Every structure is written in C-alpha cells, then in structure tokens.
Amino acid sequence: xxxxxxxxxxxxxxxxxxxxxxxxxxxxxxxxxxxxxxxxxxxxxxxxxxxxxxxxxxxxxxxxxxxxxxxxxxxxxxxxxxxxxxxxxxxxxxxxxxxxxxxxxxxxxxxxxxxxxxxxxxxxxxxxxxxxxxxxxxxxxxxxxxxxxxxxxxxxxxxxxxxxxxxxxxxxxxxxxxxxxxxxxxxxxxxxxxxxxxxxxxxxxxxxxxxxxxxxxxxxxxxxxxxxxxxxxxxxxxxxxxxxxxxxxxxxxxxxxxxxxxxxxxxxxxxxxxxxxxxxxxxxxxxxxxxxxxxxxxxxxxxxxxxxxxxxxxxxxxxxxxxxxxxxxxxxxxxxxxxxxxxxxxxxxxxxxxxxxxxxxxxxxxxxxxxxxxxxxxxxxxxxxxxxxxxxxxxxxxxxxxxxxxxxxxxxxxxxxxxxxxxxxxxxxxxxxxxxxxxxxxxxxxxxxxxxxxxxxxxxxxxxxxxxxxxxxxxxxxxxxxxxxxxxxxxxxxxxxxxxxxxxxxxxxxxxxxxxxxxxxxxxx
Amino acid sequence: xxxxxxxxxxxxxxxxxxxxxxxxxxxxxxxxxxxxxxxxxxxxxxxxxxxxxxxxxxxxxxxxxxxxxxxxxxxxxxxxxxxxxxxxxxxxxxxxxxxxxxxxxxxxxxxxxxxxxxxxxxxxxxxxxxxxxxxxxxxxxxxxxxxxxxxxxxxxxxxxxxxxxxxxxxxxxxxxxxxxxxxxxxxxxxxxxxxxxxxxxxxxxxxxxxxxxxxxxxxxxxxxxxxxxxxxxxxxxxxxxxxxxxxxxxxxxxxxxxxxxxxxxxxxxxxxxxxxxxxxxxxxxxxxxxxxxxxxxx
Numbered sequence: 001x002x003x004x005x006x007x008x009x010x011x012x013x014x015x016x017x018x019x020x021x022x023x024x025x026x027x028x029x030x031x032x033x034x035x036x037x038x039x040x041x042x043x044x045x046x047x048x049x050x051x052x053x054x055x056x057x058x059x060x061x062x063x064x065x066x067x068x069x070x071x072x073x074x075x076x077x078x079x080x081x082x083x084x085x086x087x088x089x090x091x092x093x094x095x096x097x098x099x100x101x102x103x104x105x106x107x108x109x110x111x112x113x114x115x116x117x118x119x120x121x122x123x124x125x126x127x128x129x130x131x132x133x134x135x136x137x138x139x140x141x142x143x144x145x146x147x148x149x150x151x152x153x154x155x156x157x158x159x160x161x162x163x164x165x166x167x168x169x170x171x172x173x174x175x176x177x178x179x180x181x182x183x184x185x186x187x188x189x190x191x192x193x194x195x196x197x198x199x200x201x202x203x204x205x206x207x208x209x210x211x212x213x214x215x216x217x218x219x220x221x222x223x224x225x226x227x228x229x230x231x232x233x234x235x236x237x238x239x240x241x242x243x244x245x246x247x248x249x250x251x252x253x254x255x256x257x258x259x260x261x262x263x264x265x266x267x268x269x270x271x272x273x274x275x276x277x278x279x280x281x282x283x284x285x286x287x288x289x290x291x292x293x294x295x296x297x298x299x300x301x302x303x304x305x306x307x308x309x310x311x312x313x314x315x316x317x318x319x320x321x322x323x324x325x326x327x328x329x330x331x332x333x334x335x336x337x338x339x340x341x342x343x344x345x346x347x348x349x350x351x352x353x354x355x356x357x358x359x360x361x362x363x364x365x366x367x368x369x370x371x372x373x374x375x376x377x378x379x380x381x382x383x384x385x386x387x388x389x390x391x392x393x394x395x396x397x398x399x400x401x402x403x404x405x406x407x408x409x410x411x412x413x414x415x416x417x418x419x420x421x422x423x424x425x426x427x428x429x430x431x432x433x434x435x436x437x438x439x440x441x442x443x444x445x446x447x448x449x450x451x452x453x454x455x456x457x458x459x460x461x462x463x464x465x466x467x468x469x470x471x472x473x474x475x476x477x478x479x480x481x482x483x484x485x486x487x488x489x490x491x492x493x494x495x496x497x498x499x500x501x502x503x504x505x506x507x508x509x510x511x512x513x514x515x516x517x518x519x520x521x522x523x524x525x
Numbered sequence: 526x527x528x529x530x531x532x533x534x535x536x537x538x539x540x541x542x543x544x545x546x547x548x549x550x551x552x553x554x555x556x557x558x559x560x561x562x563x564x565x566x567x568x569x570x571x572x573x574x575x576x577x578x579x580x581x582x583x584x585x586x587x588x589x590x591x592x593x594x595x596x597x598x599x600x601x602x603x604x605x606x607x608x609x610x611x612x613x614x615x616x617x618x619x620x621x622x623x624x625x626x627x628x629x630x631x632x633x634x635x636x637x638x639x640x641x642x643x644x645x646x647x648x649x650x651x652x653x654x655x656x657x658x659x660x661x662x663x664x665x666x667x668x669x670x671x672x673x674x675x676x677x678x679x680x681x682x683x684x685x686x687x688x689x690x691x692x693x694x695x696x697x698x699x700x701x702x703x704x705x706x707x708x709x710x711x712x713x714x715x716x717x718x719x720x721x722x723x724x725x726x727x728x729x730x731x732x733x734x735x736x737x738x739x740x741x742x743x744x745x746x747x748x749x750x751x752x753x754x755x756x757x758x759x760x761x762x763x764x765x766x767x768x769x770x771x772x773x774x775x776x777x778x779x780x781x782x783x784x785x786x787x788x789x790x791x792x793x794x795x796x797x798x799x800x801x802x803x804x805x806x807x808x809x810x811x812x813x814x815x816x817x818x819x820x821x822x823x
Contacts (some may be wrong), residue, residue: 360651373783380781381774388770426722426786433790434729437774441736441767448763456750468747472683472739476693479675480731483668495725499732 024415047117131425221348431498
C-alpha cells in the first residue's frame with residue numbers, strides 16, 4: 001500500500017494537481033480560526049479618518065490585504081458589534097481617539113456630527129470576494145441614451161468610478177457590457193450600498209452650471225473650479241440660516257465654498273458689471289440672482305451682494321437645501337444633498353446621459369442566509385453523489401479519489417476566483433454547479449473506461465479512450481458556452497466564464513490526476 | 526419481463542424512434558398553443574417581462590392567501606402574483622411578483638403590504654426594465670442558435686462524420702424544447718414562471734446532454750470490440766450512472782434550497798435530465814444504429 005501511495009505522489013499529473021491546489025490555497029488564504037479586528041471598507045475624503053491619515057482601500061486590493069482596525073484607545077475590537085458598541089457609547093465630539101490597525105496607529109479627532117467617515121465591515125476570513133447575492137448591495141445596469149463610441153464609453157466609466165470614489169465608495173465594480181445587437185451598457189456593482197444612496201449619482205449626467213441673467217458663468221468640473229471645500233470650517237449646515245419649520249416639516253440650508261479659476265471669475269465679473277444695484281431690508285443686492293442648475297433643473301438661486309459687482313472674485317459659496325419631517329431628518333438629508341452636489345461639481349459632467357435600465361437591491365441579511373443555505377445544499381448534494389457512486393462501484397478505492405477530485409476542482413475554481421479578484425455571485429454558483437456536475441460525469445467515464453473497460457486493452461489505451469470522450473464533451477460544452485459570453489448585456493458572462501474556466505481546470509488538471517491515481521491504486525488488483 | 530423489454534429495445538428500435546419524435550411534436554404543439562394564447566412561447570417571469578419582485582421574510586408568519594387577495598383587490602389592474610419560497614418543507618419567505626417598475630409604484634405596493642401585515646418588514650426588491658427583458662430573451666435565443674452551430678462544428682471535426690453531429694444537436698435541441706414544454710405545463714399548475722436564471726438552466730442542459738451523447742457516439746463509432754448492442758449497453762451503464770448521480774444531487778438541491786432562483790434552475794435540470802434519457806438512449810441510439818446499418822449494407 002505504501003509503495004502505491006508513493007507511486008501516486010510521484011506521478012507527474014498528481015504533482016501538477018498538488019502544485020495547482022497549493023497555489024489555489026495560497027490565493028484563497030483561508031483563516032480557519034477567524035480574523036481579528038474589523039476591516040476598513042471606505043474612507044470618506046476630508047473626514048476625520050482621512051485627515052488622520054487612514055487611506056481608502058483600492059478596489060483591486062485582495063480582501064485580506066485591506067487595513068483592519070484592531071483596537072481603539074487600547075480597547076480591543078474583534079467584531080463589528082464591538083466596533084458599533086464603541087462608536088455608540090464612547091465616541092464624543094472634539095476628542096481625539098487612537099485607532100490601532102494592522103498597519104499602524106492613527107489619532108482621529110472626532111467632529112461635531114460624530115461622523116468618522118469610515119465604512120467598516122467584519123474582517124474577511126479569506127481572499128474570496130463575495131458578490132452581491134451573498135453580501136448584499138446594489139447592482140445597476142445603465143444604458144447611454146445615444147449611441148457612443150468605445151472611447152466615450154471608457155471615459156464615462158472612468159468618470160462614474162471617480163464620482164463613486166469621491167462620494168466615498170471604493171468597493172465597486174464598474175465595467176462595460178454589451179449585448180449581441182451591439183448595444184452598449186455599463187454595469188455597476190456596489191457591495192453594501194443601498195439603491196437610494198446612489199441612484200442620483202448614477203442617473204444624473206451631472207451637468208452643473210451657474211447662470212446670471214441666463215448667461216453661464218461657470219460649469220462644474222476642474223476646468224472652472226479648482227477647489228471644492230469639504231471640511232467643517234467651510235461647508236455644512238448654513239450657520240446664518242440654519243433650519244426652519246415649514247408646512248410639511250423642516251427645511252435646512254447647506255453651504256460650501258468653492259474656488260473658481262481666474263478665467264471663470266473674470267466671466268462672472270463681466271456679467272455682474274452690467275447689473276444694477278437694488279436695496280432690500282437695508283442690504284444691497286444686484287438685480288439678478290446667481291442661478292445654480294443641475295442637468296438643466298434649478299437647484300438653488302442666490303442673491304449676489306452689491307459689493308461683488310464687477311469684481312473678479314474666485315471664492316464663491318454654493319448653497320442648497322434639504323427637507324425632512326423632523327429637524328434631524330432635514331439635517332441628514334441636507335448634508336446628503338450637499339455631499340452629492342459636491343461630488344458632481346468635483347467630477348464634472350458625464351459625456352453622455354445614462355438611463356437606469358435595471359437596478360437590483362439585495363438585502364445583506366438575506367445574503368448571509370442565502371450563503372449558509374447554499375453551503376448546506378452543496379454538502380447534501382455531494383453526499384447524494386457519494387451514495388450513488390458507492391452503490392455502483394462498491395469500492396472505497398474509487399470513491400475516495402473521486403470525492404477528492406471533486407473537492408479539488410472546487411478549490412481550483414475558488415483559488416482562481418480569489419486570484420483574479422472576481423466576485424462570487426449567483427451566476428458563478430450556477431457555473432460551479434455545472435462544473436462539479438459534469439466533473440462527476442467525466443470521472444465516471446474515466447472509471448468505466450479503465451477499471452471496468454475491456455480487459456484486452458492496456459491501461460494506456462484505456463486511458464486514451466477515456467480522455468477521448470472527456471475531451472469531446474469538454475470541447476462541445478465550451479463551444480456552447482462561448483456565445484453566451486457576449487449575450488444579454490453581460491448578465492450571462494459570469495456563468496459562461498465560470499463554466500469555461502472551471503471545466504478547463506477539471507479536464508486539464510484534476511481529471512487526468514484522478515485517472516493516474518486509480519490506475520496506480522487498481523492496476524493488477 | 527426484462528428480456529421482453531430488452532427484445533423490444535433491440536429489435537424495434539425504428540418503432541421506438543417514434544417516441545422521441547412524437548414527444549418533440551407534442552412539445553412544439555404545446556409551445557404553439559402557448560404562443561397563440563399568451564403571445565409568448567413560455568410563461569415569462571418579471572425578470573424577462575419587466576416588472577419587479579419583492580421578497581419578504583415569512584417571520585413573523587404571513588397569511589399568503591389573505592395578502593394576495595388584498596393586493597389584488599387594491600390593485601385590480603396590476604399583474605400581481607404572490608408565491609412562497611420554501612426550504613425543507615418550511616415556508617421561509619414570500620415573493621410578490623408584479624408589473625410595478627417605477628419607484629413610486631413599488632412604494633405604493635410596499636406601503637399597501639406594510640398596512641396589511643402591520644409591522645415593519647424587511648424586503649428585497651429586484652426590478653427589471655421590460656425593454657431589457659425583451660431584448661435579453663431574443664439575445665439568448667440568438668446565442669443558443671450560435672451555440673448549436675458551434676457545437677455541431679466541433680462534433681463534426683471530432684468524429685469526422687456528418688450524422689452523429691446532427692444527432693448530438695438534435696438530441697440537445699429536442700431535450701430543450703421538450704423540457705420547455707413540460708416546464709410550461711408544470712408552470713400552469715404551480716405558477717412558476719421562467720426567469721433569467723431559468724434560461725441559465727436551459728443552457729446548463731447543453732452541458733449534461735452533450736456528455737451522454739458524446740459518450741454514446743464515441744463508444745458506437747470509435748470502438749470495434751463487442752457487438753453493436755454490447756457497446757450500446759456498455760455506454761448505457763456508464764451513462765445511467767452519470768445521470769443518476771446528477772439527478773440525485775439535483776433532487777436534493779431542489780428540496781432544500783431556499784433561493785427561488787436556484788430552485789428553478791434545479792427544477793429545469795431535473796426535467797431536462799429525465800428527458801435527456803429518452804433523447805440519448807432512444808433517439809440518438811436509434812439514429813446511430815440506422816446510420817451504422819446503412820453504412821454496413823453499402
């Protein structure tokens with residue numbers, strides 16, 4: 001027996017499989033005993049966290065490589081609950097807290113709103129990225145309103161990415177997709193984000209204009225605006241006007257300062273120079289207002305002080321409002337509106353208008369349940385397969401290598417997924433089901449051709465016969481999957497991709513190793 | 526009994542060939558009737574037709590019949606359908622399919638549900654625009670056509686004969702058409718409608734159908750040992766083991782999985798694998814035997 005095992009382990013095909021499995025395991029890097037701390041998912045620009053030096057993780061980073069908070073003020077943080085407890089009970093405005101992460105230590109000064117600007121999730125236990133179906137989040141499919149060139153589409157995608165990043169989301173996937181009739185789409189996947197938060201950011205073209213007497217004085221974007229203030233000293237709820245009670249609740253005003261380029265400031269001076277001065281309640285204003293428009297809809301209109309007439313001032317204050325049924329809600333909504341407007345002004349207009357053709361929200365709690373259930377069902381299905389195979393072959397020497405091969409194939413797919421950073425979602429799970437299913441089919445073919453096959457052939461010939469069938473089925477299935485790659489706006493791509501990659505690993509690496517193992521185990525038996 | 530069956534299977538294979546073709550004709554007839562009655566070949570769910578699905582948890586328990594009649598009364602013109610999603614015999618969540626697509630429409634629907642159920646509900650919404658739904662379905666059909674052609678070419682190159690490659694494609698095609706018709710009939714009793722994931726399941730059938738057909742063609746065309754029938758039975762022993770492992774796994778998943786999407790995939794695979802038995806071991810065997818006999822007599 002020992003000699004047999006030694007022979008198996010020295011077989012080239014088995015060695016290849018083991019090497020690939022090791023690579024896959026290194027890529028997945030499962031932390032079987034859990035991982036300490038909580039993982040930093042996003043850092044909002046100019047927030048307390050960002051000012052303290054914590055960086056927003058790049059979206060290409062492997063999940064385990066993301067920075068983790070391990071302790072705050074020497075109190076250990078081991079789960080999301082610990083973190084939330086700390087935030088709710090211990091956080092106080094204008095105090096400094098020491099955040100210790102696996103990469104260093106930061107002192108955060110907490111602002112008045114107690115908003116640290118951190119998005120936190122439980123520390124990952126492996127490098128596998130859970131897709132939306134498993135983790136919850138929003139998936140949106142956008143379609144340009146007019147036909148655009150590849151180049152314009154790329155610019156739009158870059159612009160959208162920047163817009164979402166500036167808004168404070170880094171854990172996002174934005175990519176182009178097309179269907180067979182050549183229509184282009186943009187697919188956006190955002191884990192852990194709700195639809196309401198991002199709908200405006202995605203569907204608005206974001207053409208921001210400031211007009212005085214119907215003449216545009218400046219646009220959003222870096223051509224006209226060099227700086228947009230997002231720190232507490234020059235943005236927030238307007239201290240002079242604050243919140244007021246209206247008919248249907250409360251309304252609050254927000255403001256933030258921006259800096260114009262000298263050219264834009266000059267344009268404004270040229271227009272204001274032509275206006276007349278009028279007096280209201282003892283203050284002097286110019287005869288026309290500065291009207292702020294977003295996608296040709298007015299967001300706000302501001303009086304211009306008389307002292308600005310004809311002056312090329314580069315510092316401007318932008319304002320707007322938000323409403324809510326309670327004062328607290330109105331404040332939150334105003335600040336959200338402010339953040340969105342700031343984002344759009346910084347990143348400028350998209351080259352093309354986008355329609356939202358499909359938007360799914362997946363609630364994270366259903367996601368976790370879903371994952372637990374899928375794992376349980378997967379295990380039961382494997383047990384069912386083992387039972388059938390045991391009944392047919394009645395040999396542990398066949399069934400054990402078969403099960404090990406099945407498990408190896410799953411590990412290989414997952415390892416590949418971790419390595420290329422692709423999200424495991426429903427399409428990927430469907431792909432894995434078909435890979436494992438046809439995998440078992442092929443192992444049965446190999447077994448029947450070799451162990452049960454014609455006695456007059458030698459093993460080499462038997463193996464050749466088996467691999468002929470396996471390869472034929474493999475090539476035909478691949479031929480069937482390739483057209484799906486490009487069909488249906490990329491919604492079937494994940495399925496086709498997982499299937500092709502998975503059966504390739506199976507046919508080229510795992511299944512030949514299985515053949516080698518049973519040959520060594522059963523030859524001359 | 527067994528001997529009798531065996532004799533029929535071996536001698537009357539030409540007559541038996543009628544079975545898969547009658548099935549195919551009946552299936553096409555069903556699809557035709559479905560088309561003339563509903564304007565579509567298949568009962569499309571909201572993900573293909575456009576609309577939304579709202580899923581709520583069944584904890585606390587939801588009175589489904591009551592909820593459905595209430596919603597239908599509230600929105601007489603809306604295409605509303607309430608389904609339950611169960612796992613291991615326990616109803617875990619309730620799905621409300623409707624043609625509501627606009628945020629406002631969905632909000633009204635959710636408000637009506639909250640009123641009825643009377644507590645804060647945690648829900649999960651999936652919205653799909655009808656324009657995409659329609660083009661998506663057409664796209665998938667075109668993709669399938671291309672897939673069949675490519676598969677045909679691969680089999681043709683692999684076996685270098687025309688007949689088996691036609692037989693493989695015919696088997697895969699018949700499998701899908703008959704499965705679709707059966708799915709329609711099952712759907713008319715259970716209210717199950719085809720979703721985008723269901724389409725993925727039909728595509729997965731290609732993989733399973735191809736496996737058994739290539740096995741059969743290889744054994745019949747490339748091997749010389751034993752009689753023709755011995756080779757057929759040899760292939761069948763392997764093929765039935767393959768199908769029964771998959772059928773068992775699919776059956777288990779069908780019973781225990783919570784996700785409506787995966788459940789539908791499993792239902793379609795289950796029907797498809799059963800149909801594939803007929804298409805491989807009667808249709809494909811019959812065609813290959815006819816072909817080999819003709820070749821021999823030449």
